[in-house]
Amino acid sequence: MSQPDRADLALNSQRRLDVVSRANAYFARHYPEPIEMVALASHLGVSEPCLSFCFHHCRGKTPQQALQTYRLSQLYRVITNEPAASLQVQVQSCGLPGVHQTDALFEDFFGINLASFRHTSRRAQADRSLRSLHPEPEYLLAQLTPAAAAD
Secondary structure, X not given: OOOOOHHHHOXXXXXXXXXXXXXXXXXXXHOOOOOOHHHHHHHHOOOHHHHHXXXXXHHOOOHXXXXXXXXXXXXXXXXXXXXXXXXXXXXXXXXXXXXXXXXXXXXXXXXXXXXXXXXXXXXHHHHHHHHHHOOOHHHHHHHHXXXXXXX
């Protein structure tokens, strides 16, 4: 990666924020697709070094790291909403690499591996379903009473 030129460095803080904001909006629209930073920079009307400079200045990370963060956050949302769906399909739908590599990225970012997170999400979904079918607190207490008596 080359260094930003003088014109790039002359961008004021508001312009840098604007570049990052527009890049983030692009990520939101295109995250399932392969995204090349050179093409993104061109789309935004800046050089790739300028794009990197803006992200480093405004977010403290590279554009690629910001994209990966966005994709992992989308995967988190997708798994939370549909924990029983195919993990491979979910990973691919978020533009992430294979399941094995994504598992390591996910655990590094969220502190939990995909298998454990999916298990927790399935249990949470079952709990939400139970609560929607039986919103009254008395029902939940009645479910706990037999377990307490067995102890």
